Amino acid sequence: MKKSKLSESKIVAILKEGETGIAVEEICRKHSIAHSTYYKLKSKYAGMEMSDLKKLKQLEEENRRLKHMYADVCLDNKILKDVIEKKFKDR
Secondary structure, three states: OOOOOOOHHHHHHHHHHHHHOOOHHHHHHHHOOOHHHHHHHHHHHOOOOHHHHHHHHHHHHHHHHHHHHHHHHHHHHHHHHHHHHHHHHHO
C-alpha cells in the first residue's frame, strides 16, 4: 500500500481549516493537494482528533500484520495437507 505524503498532524490541520469555513479551493492550493484528496481525507478522518488518528493508524498496521500471519498459517496448513495426502496415496 502506498504511504501517504501527509502526516497525521497535517491531515488534522487541513480538516480543521475546512471546518472553520475556509473555501476548499483555497485549502487545496495552500497545501498543494487535489480536491479529490481533500474529500477522501474528509470522508475517512472527519471529526477525528490527533489521538484518534494515531490509534486508527496503529490498528490498521496491526490488522495488516495479523492478515499476513493468517496467510502464512493457511499456506503452512495447505502444504501439510498436501504432504499427508501424498503419503497415503503412495501406500
